[in-house]
Amino acid sequence: MKYSYEFKKECVESYREGKWPDTPEGVEEKNFHDSIRKWFRLEEVHGPEILKHGNNINWTPDEKLEIVSKVIAGKSIKSTAIENGINEGQLYSWVNNYKIYGYNGLVNKKKGRKSKNTTMKKTNIHKPKELNESEREELIRLRAENEYIKAENEIIKKEIALREKRYAAQLKAKKQRLSNNSKTKDTN
Structure with missing residues (x-):
C-alpha cells in the first residue's frame, strides 16, 4: 500500500511522541x-523530504558498487539501505546481480521493448556522447600510450633504414673490392 507524504509525516510524529497511529x-x-x-530512521538520516514519492535517484554503477561492497563486507542490507535512502529490495537486487554478474550486473540496462525497425534508428552524428570522469581519464591515458607507440615505431623504422643503408654500403664496398681484385688478377 502506498501512503501519502502527509500520512507518513503524521505517523512519524506520533511515533516520536511515543504513540502508535491507528493501523x-x-x-x-x-x-x-x-x-x-523505517520511515522514522529514514527521516532521521535524510530529513523529511525522503518520505516523498518520486525520490528516485539514478545511481551510477560505481555508486552502486560502493553501496554493495558495504553489504558484502558484512553490513546489513536494512541499515545500508536506510543509510543511503534506498529500498531494501532494490539493494538486495543489486547485491544479487553483483554476485552473479560482477560489476556488469550493476550497469543500468535499457528498459522496454526493442524496436522492430532498426533501419529507421535516429543517430546523433552531430552530438558526441558526453564522457564521464573515468572514461575521460582512460582516453587521456590511451592517447599518451598511442603517442608513445608512434614514437617507438618511428625509432624502429629509422633503425631499419640505417641497417639497410649500412648493408647497402657494405655490399657496395665488397663489390668494389671484388672488382679491384679481379682487375689486379687480369693485369698479372
Whole structure:
C-alpha cells in the first residue's frame, strides 16, 4: 500500500511522541509498525523530504558498487539501505546481480521493448556522447600510450633504414673490392 507524504509525516510524529497511529484497514499491525520505524530512521538520516514519492535517484554503477561492497563486507542490507535512502529490495537486487554478474550486473540496462525497425534508428552524428570522469581519464591515458607507440615505431623504422643503408654500403664496398681484385688478377 502506498501512503501519502502527509500520512507518513503524521505517523512519524506520533511515533516520536511515543504513540502508535491507528493501523489502516487491511494492513497487518506488525508490518505497519515496521514501516513507521523505517520511515522514522529514514527521516532521521535524510530529513523529511525522503518520505516523498518520486525520490528516485539514478545511481551510477560505481555508486552502486560502493553501496554493495558495504553489504558484502558484512553490513546489513536494512541499515545500508536506510543509510543511503534506498529500498531494501532494490539493494538486495543489486547485491544479487553483483554476485552473479560482477560489476556488469550493476550497469543500468535499457528498459522496454526493442524496436522492430532498426533501419529507421535516429543517430546523433552531430552530438558526441558526453564522457564521464573515468572514461575521460582512460582516453587521456590511451592517447599518451598511442603517442608513445608512434614514437617507438618511428625509432624502429629509422633503425631499419640505417641497417639497410649500412648493408647497402657494405655490399657496395665488397663489390668494389671484388672488382679491384679481379682487375689486379687480369693485369698479372
